[in-house]
Amino acid sequence: MMINIGVVGYGYWGPNLVRNFAEIPGIALARVVDKNPKLLAVVERRFPAVKVSADFNDLLADPSINAVAIATPVNTHFDIALAALRAGKHVWLEKPMTETAEQARQLCTEAEQRGLTLFVDHTFVYTGAVRKIGELIKRGELGRIYYYDSIRVNLGLFQKDVNVISDLAVHDFAILDYLLGEHPIAVSASGTNHFPGTPENLAYITLFYASGTIAHANVSWLAPVKVRQILIGGSQKMITYDDLEPSEKVKIYDKGVSVTDDPEQIYEMRVGYRTGDMWAPKLDGTEALRRAGQHFAECIASKAVPETDGRLGARVVALIEAATQSMRQRGETININAEENRP
């Protein structure tokens, strides 16, 4: 089945989607919609065969188009996606999926009732690094997961309508959902906007899980250096993932801690250490966006549920909401509704 896709929004991320869809077998790039005629002119020059419109309704009305990718500002996602689903089209949504979890869940229900694929582009889930880590966790190589600790900081780009949690911690929320398969039960976040009238530009978020796992994300638009580092500690092995390393992004340490019941040590510290080799596996080098696009096409064809479906996207939005609420109350614990966020 050939997927004829229309892309809405040709600003910051749209060109990547267009380039990517144009190169995936089984997907035909049919139309690009943007309100800015200059951007449409660029599309026409680069892709003479692709139709362009300033009006999103042209896309909805085109019966040859069966899928829509939405890369517009977040506050427009809900209306556009809902209209697309109601017009019977499969939907690819940029992250974060919507402004509110309530909107996200409504889109999920709409898509489920219509048997349409609703895909959220949490691209990081499709990187070779995250997939390798997922493999190791699923095989049990790390043992019990003690913690996930992420640093995601750099200088700018300041966003004007979303805060730094929505811009950067969103990646950690999606990665955590993919890796742990468990939803947090509570969140506590701190952060601030150093410039009145702008969104929060720096935040520290802690997520608590029923299993005892704790996760933390340190996100900032105000750091002098760019850092993208994640530590994951398990009872058997520990991982470092540095996304800026050109090679050896993921390192697995045969290091750990164990608590002893040795009665000899009863008055001493009962923790023992183990240190061993380090190992950096070769990672699949396929571009993450390519893998995401192929997965979207396969899910449409086979009616399978995407790995980053609307439900995952909704859980991520729920965490953004909760973390932002906690941050604005200086860290007050926000409990997460388990029922609504069942994985």
Added chain:
Amino acid sequence: MMINIGVVGYGYWGPNLVRNFAEIPGIALARVVDKNPKLLAVVERRFPAVKVSADFNDLLADPSINAVAIATPVNTHFDIALAALRAGKHVWLEKPMTETAEQARQLCTEAEQRGLTLFVDHTFVYTGAVRKIGELIKRGELGRIYYYDSIRVNLGLFQKDVNVISDLAVHDFAILDYLLGEHPIAVSASGTNHFPGTPENLAYITLFYASGTIAHANVSWLAPVKVRQILIGGSQKMITYDDLEPSEKVKIYDKGVSVTDDPEQIYEMRVGYRTGDMWAPKLDGTEALRRAGQHFAECIASKAVPETDGRLGARVVALIEAATQSMRQRGETININAEENRP
């Protein structure tokens, strides 16, 4: 004036104190006290001229000794320090100063009333790196301080009687007090002990200041790699401080963000960026403990207040208490009593 010093506790840190005091002009190492006869035998072999005792009272009773350095477990600090002060001796206390801020303040009062020097060994304050950063901040080179962000993680050593905040974040609390000259108004912390019956081994602490500065410390005994990194962001310049770098520990970035009032940009983001040169100043290579020891001797001689006096030590203990309390309530904000903690 010659200082005859007695050292109490020859376990983990005591030998460093002994070695250090033995080499500082103006300080004479007179006696070492420890309950373990094997450790005392080591002292005798290495320092034949130094007296040793198993009983702390020998030290108190020795009128030739006018200063006492205490490197015993934290839960013994208060009693030993109080006895030493009451015996008219100047006191050097390892960090953290005491178990409770109340105890710490009581020691301060005792020392003040007796005109004795009460020094807390927050060694980091005496490093070339922290002093250089302090100089830059005091000269106003960084502009307004937006944030301080510290990572202090490694594998072990797990402590049995103090948690990771008391063991590691204590350094950040002292450095912050020295650099900012401002006490936080509130703290929110998260953390956990992954092994029942042991102290918390991982914590994330946020400090809020009245000036708008925000500080964060990420401390852990459960990381596969050792990290000691601090970022400090100001309106004019930003700093990275990596204590594990053999050279170039401190880097100053001529980078910043400014908010514009340009009416042209009123509907756009009003933040501008500036990036320029980076500069790594040569640091004073004097060993921090040496500098601390010399400062202690000078303060005794001149009756000056040490840079890390008991009041600073008490403020640090108050933060450890507040952060631990917040951590055990999953991040609930703890307000800090400004009155008690006046710098």
Added chain:
Amino acid sequence: MMINIGVVGYGYWGPNLVRNFAEIPGIALARVVDKNPKLLAVVERRFPAVKVSADFNDLLADPSINAVAIATPVNTHFDIALAALRAGKHVWLEKPMTETAEQARQLCTEAEQRGLTLFVDHTFVYTGAVRKIGELIKRGELGRIYYYDSIRVNLGLFQKDVNVISDLAVHDFAILDYLLGEHPIAVSASGTNHFPGTPENLAYITLFYASGTIAHANVSWLAPVKVRQILIGGSQKMITYDDLEPSEKVKIYDKGVSVTDDPEQIYEMRVGYRTGDMWAPKLDGTEALRRAGQHFAECIASKAVPETDGRLGARVVALIEAATQSMRQRGETININAEENRP
């Protein structure tokens, strides 16, 4: 004056030239020549307005074309460039310029006699890093230059018709010519091909200068990690240049060595050290190839001599020849003919 350029060769590097020339004001990309029809089809699809030919003579015969860029295998450079010059066209040649220095000098004479611009694309000379280093050296900030030491290694790509000196050390030879403005008087090189019938894949080259400066390049296609590092030592300051660093590529160290005449030290070592700050200047981020293209256009317009003109290119080829000869004699010193290589 508009430059209508034809590009010969659309293999590995040609597409970069085409993309680059297409975006430089004052240069119009007029025709692309390649023997491979598939590659020409790619050009046609991407650049509908550009003419394509399998036959280089089409380009020569086209009077509207006044400049030719040559990105074919090295062994074809001389014939193509000579024909282009004889057809009255300005020439841009990829590096190395020709197989022999004799050929290179012949092209220079041809271009000079005809008043045509002959440009050799030693792109590194146009990077922000090399230009900043050149500025510092020209201002005398480094003092007397003691040495230049380069490491340029990685795994593959093995070339089939040129050795690793011609592929990698060529960059150092051009950078050295630009930075020092002095031609070596002798060269000694070692190296080997580990696979019979293939060109040398690893080489160590030392260049000796009349001024006492010594230069060394360590080049290899057989290293497990990619390294691009240069150290430059002067009597006043020293430089490190790491081309793989995303930022802070160039660091200037206020470090040095000086020889003392202190009679007190006459029987001791007479060398003193100085260490001070380190400084990483902000570099001009313009793409090197863009700056090279603009410079080519300006030289044609103003009849100025390019910074990387044919004479520089010829000196580089002379060094490749001499180094290869020395390498094949296990390091025997090859003296360089100063007369022929006068800068």
Added chain:
Amino acid sequence: MMINIGVVGYGYWGPNLVRNFAEIPGIALARVVDKNPKLLAVVERRFPAVKVSADFNDLLADPSINAVAIATPVNTHFDIALAALRAGKHVWLEKPMTETAEQARQLCTEAEQRGLTLFVDHTFVYTGAVRKIGELIKRGELGRIYYYDSIRVNLGLFQKDVNVISDLAVHDFAILDYLLGEHPIAVSASGTNHFPGTPENLAYITLFYASGTIAHANVSWLAPVKVRQILIGGSQKMITYDDLEPSEKVKIYDKGVSVTDDPEQIYEMRVGYRTGDMWAPKLDGTEALRRAGQHFAECIASKAVPETDGRLGARVVALIEAATQSMRQRGETININAEENRP
């Protein structure tokens, strides 16, 4: 059998030997000789039970002493060691063993005839890193060894009586002898002294082996940064060894190159690549000097030949001589006498 050892020379390295021997079971530190009474006073204070002398003959004449460790300037090694052997004492010599290979061989013969142990302190051979690499090579994991490439540079310390080859490349010569078990057949070196009247402070040395292996060392006292890096390339695997890394000093890359005979590729490059995982083995953390001391004691007790015996030491001195000779002739190839240097 208890070894009573006397140490001659308490300058730069002597204190390390004294400390080390004092802690090794089976070795008793009996006497320290130095011409400087101030240094002897330091020994007396630290080691009250150890005898001290200004006169080396006191040591020779002491029948209770059966081993002598020599840490004096190189130009005194031969005479002192010869006298010690003739007095029937086992000898530990600092590196380089002697000024000339002829002297070194004479000491070997003397020791062999008397059945005494002659140990040369090439400490690097006893590091956990070099031993792990040796293990891997001996097990054949690297396949055929293509190259060994070492960088060993820093700022100072300039030596006044030996050049940088003798000071730094000496380590590579010993490591190579240990790892390869093959002696080079030729050497070509370049280098210079930038300060008249001082030894060469920078050198590049290439060693050629009959097996086709090529080795290179880049050594300098004039670099702004300290580097200690070795690359080793084999047909099966490749290694990086960074001695300044606090952990993960040795990394093994499952990367390689193979030459194909595929007739399809006969006109193409016939080299294929393989890239896979990287692995950093845990290294034995025993201090190298400790392991060396224990090995010395064991060899004396069991009359075994030390891993760094006088013959290895003599081969290293022969390479220093040959490399220095080549360097002073600007890289002229010096052939090595295989007969004399048989491993």
